[in-house]
Amino acid sequence: MQKHYRIIFESFDVENPKEVTQTVINTGEIKIPVDLFDIGFSHAEQMVLIQKTQDALLKEQFTTRTGTIKYCPHCVNIKLVRDGQNKSNYYDIFTDHKITFTRKHCPACNYEVNATMKTIFGSELSVQLAKIQSELGSNYSYRDSELLFELFSQNHREINNHDRIKHTSEAVGKEIRNLHKGENELAAIAPAQEIIINVDGGHINTTEVGKRSFEAMAAVVYKPESLKPNESGTKNRLISKHCATSTCNDNQNEMIANTIVAALKEGLTPNTHITALCDGAKNCWQIIDALKPLAATTTCILDWFHISMKIHNIALPSDLKSQLESVKWHLWHGQINDALTKLTTLIWDASEKCQLSLRKLKTYIENNIDKLANYEDRHSKGLVYTSNLAEY
Ligand SMILES: [Zn+2]
DSSP states (O other), X not given: OOOEEEEEEEEEETTEEEEEEEEEEEEEEOOOOOSGGGSSSOHHHHHHXXXXXXXXXXXXXXXXXXXXXXXXXSSTTOBOEEEEEEEEEEEOSSOEEEEEEEEEEOTTTOOBOOOSHHHHHSOSBOHHHHHHHXXXXXXXXXXXXXXXXXXXXTSOOGGGSHHHHHHHHXXXXXXXXXXXXXXXXXXXXXXXXXXXXXXXXXXXXXXXXXXXXXXXXXXXXXXXXXXXXXXXXXXXXXXXXXXXXEOOOSTTHHHHHHHHHHHHHTTOOTTOEEEEEEOSOHHHHHHHHHHGGGSSEEEEEEOHHHHHHHHHTOOOOHHHHHHHHHHHHXXXXXXXXXXXXXXXXXXXHSOHHHHHHHXXXXXXXXXXXXXOOOHHHHHHHTOOOOGGGEEO
């Protein structure tokens, strides 16, 4: 009897287990060992197993990844077009690999999908290889490190020559120093009792082909004591603040991260109270919702500046103006039910032409009803109630 073995890499759909693709990793004869050299897989064979298994998994991972990138992130419903392929190096702990990326672009705006290891992941080195290179590089000479790598991977690999090990060790060392510097800076910030966050969003026009505008968000974070009054008639000024902005179309991930960093730099701790002022747009409140778990308590206030601007921009015949003033007065004093009743009466009294903008105001108030404050009360107590208090 002559026995052989076969090692197979299988990928399959969990919901449809019959759909299986198989890759043969290795085959060989099963021999009876006569000395220590015959037992199991040799060192070189073990490296082949890692090489081929990793190749098979990488191929599956990146083919699946390509399938998920279908539409332009900037244009609505525009399918991306394929442009051939790129091959990138990927250096793992023991083995080198080539990864195939499908190049794609948007026919409407010419946006190109990143299609190399460096542009997508920032490096062609696996995290573990970079870790081992920098650890060896700090404990041994770069030339000794190169020899150690060769010994363990049974292979001369360009990525592990002494120059590359030196480069990785120095790059990792630099990042660690930056990290410590950042940590020390954050640790030195005095905790804030209260921070105020203004979030605003808007659309910025662009000249880019196929795009009319893109969304931009901005947040300003400051402590109440940073707001210094100026002479009467002029605006107050902020003596200290941190800002966060983003134009990324990424479900607000970047904006949330940037706002958290800005808040930490202003002294946000789990004991801090956040006062948030927004214009009422849903995406602005989403930023604040993401910050809530990091603070003790949060007060959300619909920015008075935006309420008064909306009221100011409604054109009414002079005989109805006093009714709108009354709505504003009740809103200012936090009497929301009275304000809504007055507004409903006003809509009845107004002409069809005026009703549209009044209805929009009503919807705006109703959508943000839990964020309306007693603005008069806050004003008299010297508490913030509008983003328009200060000139940034
Ligand atoms: Zn596009």
